[in-house]
Amino acid sequence: MAAxxxxxxxxAVGAVQHLTIGKAINLALRTAMEANxxxxxxxEDVGKLGGVFRITDGLQKDFGEQRVLDTPLAExxxxxxxxxxxxxxxxxxxxxxxxxxxxxxxDQIVSQVAxxxxxxxxxxxxxxxxxxxxxxxxxxxxxHSESPESLFAHVAxxxxxxxxxxxxAYWMTRQAIDCDDPVxxxxxxxxxxxGNLRAEVDTTATPDPLFASRVxxxxxxxxxVAYGPSVKVCLDAATAAQEEGTSLEVIDxxxxxxxxxxxxxxxxxxxxxxxxxxxxxxxxxxxxxxAMRVQQECFxxxxxxxxxxxxxxxxxxxxxxxxxxxxxxxxxxxxxxxSLAW
Amino acid sequence: xxxxxxxxxxxxGAGPAATAAEPTPEQVIAGLRATTEGGAELTQLLTPExxxxxSAQFDPYVSDVDDEALRNLYRDMVLVRRADRESNAMxxxxxxxxWVPLLGxxxxxxxxxxxxxxxxxxFPSYREHGVAWTRGVDFRxxxxxxxxxxxGGWDFRHHGFHPYTIVIGNQVLNATGYAMGQKFEGKVxxxxxxxxxxxxxxxxxxxxxxxxxxxxxxxYDAPVVFFCQNNQWAISExxxxxxxxxLYQRARGYGFPGIRVDxxxxxxxxxxxxxxxDECRHGNGPVLIEAFTYRMDAHxxxxxxxxxxxxxxxxxxxLKDPIERVRAHLARGGxxxxxxxxxxxxxxxxxxxxxxxxxxxxxxxxxxRIFRNVYAEPSxxxxxxxxxxxxxLDGFAGSEH
Ligand SMILES: Cc1ncc(C[n+]2csc(CCOP(=O)(O)OP(=O)(O)O)c2C)c(N)n1
Numbered sequence: 001m002a003a004x005x006x007x008x009x010x011x012a013v014g015a016v017q018h019l020t021i022g023k024a025i026n027l028a029l030r031t032a033m034e035a036n037x038x039x040x041x042x043x044e045d046v047g048k049l050g051g052v053f054r055i056t057d058g059l060q061k062d063f064g065e066q067r068v069l070d071t072p073l074a075e076x077x078x079x080x081x082x083x084x085x086x087x088x089x090x091x092x093x094x095x096x097x098x099x100x101x102x103x104x105x106x107d108q109i110v111s112q113v114a115x116x117x118x119x120x121x122x123x124x125x126x127x128x129x130x131x132x133x134x135x136x137x138x139x140x141x142x143x144h145s146e147s148p149e150s151l152f153a154h155v156a157x158x159x160x161x162x163x164x165x166x167x168x169a170y171w172m173t174r175q176a177i178d179c180d181d182p183v184x185x186x187x188x189x190x191x192x193x194x195g196n197l198r199a200e201v202d203t204t205a206t207p208d209p210l211f212a213s214r215v216x217x218x219x220x221x222x223x224x225v226a227y228g229p230s231v232k233v234c235l236d237a238a239t240a241a242q243e244e245g246t247s248l249e250v251i252d253x254x255x256x257x258x259x260x261x262x263x264x265x266x267x268x269x270x271x272x273x274x275x276x277x278x279x280x281x282x283x284x285x286x287x288x289x290x291a292m293r294v295q296q297e298c299f300x301x302x303x304x305x306x307x308x309x310x311x312x313x314x315x316x317x318x319x320x321x322x323x324x325x326x327x328x329x330x331x332x333x334x335x336x337x338x339s340l341a342w
Numbered sequence: 343x344x345x346x347x348x349x350x351x352x353x354x355g356a357g358p359a360a361t362a363a364e365p366t367p368e369q370v371i372a373g374l375r376a377t378t379e380g381g382a383e384l385t386q387l388l389t390p391e392x393x394x395x396x397s398a399q400f401d402p403y404v405s406d407v408d409d410e411a412l413r414n415l416y417r418d419m420v421l422v423r424r425a426d427r428e429s430n431a432m433x434x435x436x437x438x439x440x441w442v443p444l445l446g447x448x449x450x451x452x453x454x455x456x457x458x459x460x461x462x463x464x465f466p467s468y469r470e471h472g473v474a475w476t477r478g479v480d481f482r483x484x485x486x487x488x489x490x491x492x493x494g495g496w497d498f499r500h501h502g503f504h505p506y507t508i509v510i511g512n513q514v515l516n517a518t519g520y521a522m523g524q525k526f527e528g529k530v531x532x533x534x535x536x537x538x539x540x541x542x543x544x545x546x547x548x549x550x551x552x553x554x555x556x557x558x559x560x561x562y563d564a565p566v567v568f569f570c571q572n573n574q575w576a577i578s579e580x581x582x583x584x585x586x587x588x589l590y591q592r593a594r595g596y597g598f599p600g601i602r603v604d605x606x607x608x609x610x611x612x613x614x615x616x617x618x619x620d621e622c623r624h625g626n627g628p629v630l631i632e633a634f635t636y637r638m639d640a641h642x643x644x645x646x647x648x649x650x651x652x653x654x655x656x657x658x659x660x661l662k663d664p665i666e667r668v669r670a671h672l673a674r675g676g677x678x679x680x681x682x683x684x685x686x687x688x689x690x691x692x693x694x695x696x697x698x699x700x701x702x703x704x705x706x707x708x709x710x711r712i713f714r715n716v717y718a719e720p721s722x723x724x725x726x727x728x729x730x731x732x733x734x735l736d737g738f739a740g741s742e743h
Contacts, residue, residue, distance in 0.1 A: 047578070073510055073549060101509060103509070104551070141490060142508050143509055313721075317711065321712050325712055
């Protein structure tokens, strides 16, 4: 890990800053670029505009057009050229505008990004990051609210992580850039600018390992496991449940591939109950995998079947219906009740 | 536009660093010219001042356009613009989730759309509200997409107007396949032939799908007109971020004709598109049309164009307004009087008021809509999810929720 660097973001001077998720990622990109001139950012509109979510705001101004590339409008191009740049010794960080637009680049991700190291018997490393704003709740039109992460977790050779708070947003971005493997970072877009999620980000701290999940709230009645935007939903549900005397444990998965389920197993052995929460459709998904592994490892500890709260097995609906589609506090608590009633 | 030679090759010795520096005033002006001038090869039948320009090649394609027809084109553009402005305002008022403005592109859309016959098929992107209008799709059928209450539910066969496509470039291949179908069914070859038109932006030309569409259509002689509305910007990125060459010139590399038309000239857009469709009907397709136009508003209501474009550019393009030039032409030639213009304005007012009324009273879809039409054949898994979710909602009946 490179030495911490002072940042210009928000005019701050110290190592500790009070940041949203969006600003934390911006700071992480900035500090990584300052630390290593092989780090370059590329994507549609990431330059002058600062990205459609303004995550790359100000970077082109300070690092120039050759380190922050406003690319042609082509995702296969963004990802495919990043592979070549990585082979050449750069550490590209690609921005995909919305998760629904990653698919023109899917071929490159599956065929090259994921397999080059394997195919070359380790001779070629692909140290690149693909940043993907994902998930619903922003009232958008089609293709702007999906949760396709399971598709990528299924591909061997990729590492897939998701952040849920500013500290992780900062460190996961830094660590993903430092990682010698390709990392897809799924960013909870509806929380980018969420003021009440602002947190102290200490750029001199020692971060948690990138590929490890974490217990974010302890409890003993049941375990909730989630990642990305659903972590907040689970934490809110746990707070609400506490008021009624039910103590819920919440685990932020953080890493989707490789999955770090040891903390989940440990938790379920104590609570006897697991509810997996995700916005993605449920069939053949990450939550399917979690349920399978937990029943295998914790069979004798389970007091109820593993349950889940997910999106439905439908395309993402028109946004007027997304409140129905997305796991919310009520659906989580309802499922907790079902688990407890077993 | 400056010639490609001028803007594709940097000065000897000028490395990439030169592009990163602040542009000189001369460069700014040159850039502005490149954007606002369509170049010598621009096909135009009506100047920005409303003067008719003769064209040996294209006049025959609009020989039937008399004053009345021109008044109708004018009306189309005014109504569509008014609906666009009203929708933009409704987004600001929270009635729509987002709006994708067409302001400035009325001529490109109305001219090309009115060139189509009912048996033709149009594949839009997401900004083609004007083309939708020419295909008889009611604004009320469109607006649900932007109110986020549906994904677009018009009968595409009835209207000959495919659903909107948001993923950039996808529809170009879909249109090519549709046109291949027209060809395979023997629907091309004479005056009664069918054709397909597909709309996309200048940014879209960078996508693999568009390149593949060009290749496939050429290989299978598909009767498809590629209608690129070069509105100069792909969100914050200028056309120069997508291409070294003027876009219409790319067609040559694929082996079919490409033409650049003044996209703010409704008559020229009509003529050129009729010609291109005619080529397709007779089996001489495909054809690429680059309609050289300008996006007068933001990319969408979530965009902030002040971050990336010059206000001079906007001012420059205001002088080329597609509606004003038809108005000037009609007024000057006596094709319409003040009474006519007032009548159209009044019609536009009530059209906008009706639209507003419709949107304000639009019901939200019921939750069970989520589960409908996922598959053509019933899915037991989904049926179970639907039942379970509706039962869950029933559990709240009568409670606070
Ligand atoms: C595959 C894909 N990538 C990114 C986007 C996000 N996006 C929406 S519109 C747009 C710019 C399109 O520019 P252009 O093709 O010139 O069409 P215009 O909107 O200017 O008419 C982008 C990048 C998208 N919709 N689809």
